[in-house]
Amino acid sequence: MRRTPAVAAVSAIGAYGALQILGRRAGSTPHERRVRLPGDELVAQPQMVTNHAITIGARPDVVWAWLSQMGWHLGGYYTPHWVDALLFPENWESLDRLDPNLTRSLRPGDIIPDGPPGTAHYVVAEVEAPLLLVLKSSTHLPPGWDEKYGATMTWTWCFHLRELEEASTRVHLRVRGHTDPWWFTALYGATIIPADYIMATGMLRGLRTRAELDASPAPSGRDPLKQELYA
Numbered sequence: 001m002r003r004t005p006a007v008a009a010v011s012a013i014g015a016y017g018a019l020q021i022l023g024r025r026a027g028s029t030p031h032e033r034r035v036r037l038p039g040d041e042l043v044a045q046p047q048m049v050t051n052h053a054i055t056i057g058a059r060p061d062v063v064w065a066w067l068s069q070m071g072w073h074l075g076g077y078y079t080p081h082w083v084d085a086l087l088f089p090e091n092w093e094s095l096d097r098l099d100p101n102l103t104r105s106l107r108p109g110d111i112i113p114d115g116p117p118g119t120a121h122y123v124v125a126e127v128e129a130p131l132l133l134v135l136k137s138s139t140h141l142p143p144g145w146d147e148k149y150g151a152t153m154t155w156t157w158c159f160h161l162r163e164l165e166e167a168s169t170r171v172h173l174r175v176r177g178h179t180d181p182w183w184f185t186a187l188y189g190a191t192i193i194p195a196d197y198i199m200a201t202g203m204l205r206g207l208r209t210r211a212e213l214d215a216s217p218a219p220s221g222r223d224p225l226k227q228e229l230y231a
Contacts, residue, residue: 019194026201028053032172038126039134039158039176046176047185048155050196053172054204058211060161060169064130066210067159069095069102072113074222078206079199096210098217106133114140122157133159145184153179153188171207173200 025033028051056063069075076084076094084091095102104110106127112135114120122135135157145151155177162170175196179185 016194019197023193023195023197023200024050026052026197027204028172037158037160037172037174038132039136039156040174042125042134042136042156043154043176043178046178048175048177048179048189048193050175050193050200051172052196052200052204053170054201054208055164056169056171056208056211057167058169058214059167060130060163062214063161063169063171063207063211065098065103066207067133068104068106068129069099070112072115074102074113075099077203078210079202080206083198083202092222094206095220095222096213097215097220099220099222100217101219102222103217105129119143125156131161131163133157135159149184150181151179151184153177153184169211171204173204175200 032053033051066075066078070077073092075098076092078094081093084093106124106129108124108127110124112122112124114122114137120137120140122137124133125136126132126134136154137156138152138154140155141151141153155175158172158174158176160172160174162172164170177188179188
């Protein structure tokens, strides 16, 4: 019985270490983790790099349609419904069908919202439909941390799609981030990377489920222009 706390501590440390590894590389191959991707230069000295990948049984253009309507109160981010309900209860659930009113031709400079207007969002940095989407953000700091603590954060998402045989697609998601000061970097690495195992892999699985189901598009009633999400 005396060994129980020690065993529990070792188990907890082991589980946390596994989450750190999975949060950085789940689903990706060694080659995918090594290869240089467009957008890497946007965060030249990242303190955090994650690579996640999945094979989807649908053509790149089908997968791309889901990426084109991605965003807060748009199509969502395709994470599991339980994650959205637990962590983001005020957010609308991700759509399970494409909405013709939300699907758009993305261009550099376009905004993809990740919160209410004036809060977190991504800017399209590079786009080559239907094979490449690079997003960049410096807006995901907790409110007031820039002025109070001098904190900064810049990160990129790169969705790299590669067509495979039998009408399937390999989707590689790479995230690169740089944060300051040092304590924020430590906090980021300790919390966000393990969480990314759930968020990133959940998003990719949600993307796969929707693309492979290929349900008929249907209007959702969501109106990005009315909500001024791109202002």
